[in-house]
Amino acid sequence: MSACAQKCRTVSSAPFLRREKEYGLNLLETVGIPVPALFVILVGAAARNWETKRAMRNFLANAKFLASAGAAIAFFASTSAHADQPVNWETGFQAPATDMMRQIEWFGNYTFVYIVIITLLVLFLLAYCIVRFRASANPVPSKTSHNTLIEVIWTVGPVVVLLLIAIPSFQLLTAQYTPPEEAKLTVKATGNQWNWDYEYQTDNTLTFNSAILQDGDRAKAGKEDRKVYPRLLAVDNELVVPVNTMTRVLVTATDVIHSFAMPSFGIKIDAVPGRTNETWFKAEKEGLYYGQCSQLCGKDHAFMPIAIRVVSDAQFKTWLAAAKTDLPGANKTLMAEVDGQNKVAAAGN
Numbered sequence: 001m002s003a004c005a006q007k008c009r010t011v012s013s014a015p016f017l018r019r020e021k022e023y024g025l026n027l028l029e030t031v032g033i034p035v036p037a038l039f040v041i042l043v044g045a046a047a048r049n050w051e052t053k054r055a056m057r058n059f060l061a062n063a064k065f066l067a068s069a070g071a072a073i074a075f076f077a078s079t080s081a082h083a084d085q086p087v088n089w090e091t092g093f094q095a096p097a098t099d100m101m102r103q104i105e106w107f108g109n110y111t112f113v114y115i116v117i118i119t120l121l122v123l124f125l126l127a128y129c130i131v132r133f134r135a136s137a138n139p140v141p142s143k144t145s146h147n148t149l150i151e152v153i154w155t156v157g158p159v160v161v162l163l164l165i166a167i168p169s170f171q172l173l174t175a176q177y178t179p180p181e182e183a184k185l186t187v188k189a190t191g192n193q194w195n196w197d198y199e200y201q202t203d204n205t206l207t208f209n210s211a212i213l214q215d216g217d218r219a220k221a222g223k224e225d226r227k228v229y230p231r232l233l234a235v236d237n238e239l240v241v242p243v244n245t246m247t248r249v250l251v252t253a254t255d256v257i258h259s260f261a262m263p264s265f266g267i268k269i270d271a272v273p274g275r276t277n278e279t280w281f282k283a284e285k286e287g288l289y290y291g292q293c294s295q296l297c298g299k300d301h302a303f304m305p306i307a308i309r310v311v312s313d314a315q316f317k318t319w320l321a322a323a324k325t326d327l328p329g330a331n332k333t334l335m336a337e338v339d340g341q342n343k344v345a346a347a348g349n
């Protein structure tokens with residue numbers, strides 16, 4: 001075992017690198033990412049300090065609790081129990097439906113802790129200087145121009161803060177590009193001005209178009225409930241995927257650059273003509289999830305939503321088999337089953 005590998009072990013035991021095992025990640029062993037020696041020493045020392053680690057974890061747990069309480073309120077305030085979509089006055093993220101999104105949320109909250117501390121510190125310093133050194137209270141100002149200790153502190157402090165943010169940030173980025181397992185389903189999403197084509201890369205390829213649901217088509221599609229099928233987010237044909245299944249998404253475009261984004265899955269990747277990008281997700285909860293094209297792509301950019309319906313494995317298999325010959329029929333059957341389940345669940349409450 002090389003010396004580097006030993007150090008890597010130490011580094012990966014830091015609390016914010018807790019996903020390392022799951023994703024087989026090891027930043028320092030990743031070829032091509034330069035890590036200065038200082039980086040290794042500082043973080044290694046921090047990781048060895050068990051007390052610091054525990055205090056940090058408690059502090060983060062509190063911050064996380066507040067954030068998840070907020071997210072939960074926003075989630076339950078939305079009247080639909082099985083659709084994940086933006087709600088009015090929402091300031092946080094949509095409720096996560098994948099482990100990746102949970103990590104992104106964690107990183108957001110973690111960074112927020114630094115933002116709050118730094119903002120309060122600067123506010124305090126400003127207020128202190130204004131009051132303590134105002135002309136009437138301090139008529140003869142000090143002529144001090146250098147103080148080595150303070151200069152070292154205000155240089156090293158920010159460096160440490162930046163490192164503490166950079167390390168989990170790189171880890172998260174690496175995790176996003178490192179699928180933990182082989183994909184069981186591959187779907188190609190092609191952005192067009194202004195709708196999406198989906199192609200299931202299964203034995204017999206299934207291809208269909210998914211466009212925004214026009215108000216006039218609601219009744220015919222059986223999508224009159226605007227809480228489940230909101231205006232500007234609902235589509236005619238949803239992308240249907242099985243729950244708890246590693247799904248690979250190949251993303252491209254035919255005309256201009258679009259972007260395939262699903263907030264509650266924590267994915268967002270550009271759809272570039274002539275190029276195939278790849279992302280992945282593993283949805284943990286059945287439901288109907290909404291996203292939007294996230295790259296300005298022309299006059300109807302705001303009107304090319306993405307809807308992903310996550311269903312059970314059995315429902316998916318039935319749907320896929322039927323959809324190859326009769327897509328509208330397969331969608332209707334699936335909708336009847338899913339909406340029926342939700343009605344039963346609602347009645348049970």
Ligand SMILES: [Cu+2]
Nearest residue numbers: 258259293297
């Ligand atoms: Cu677009």
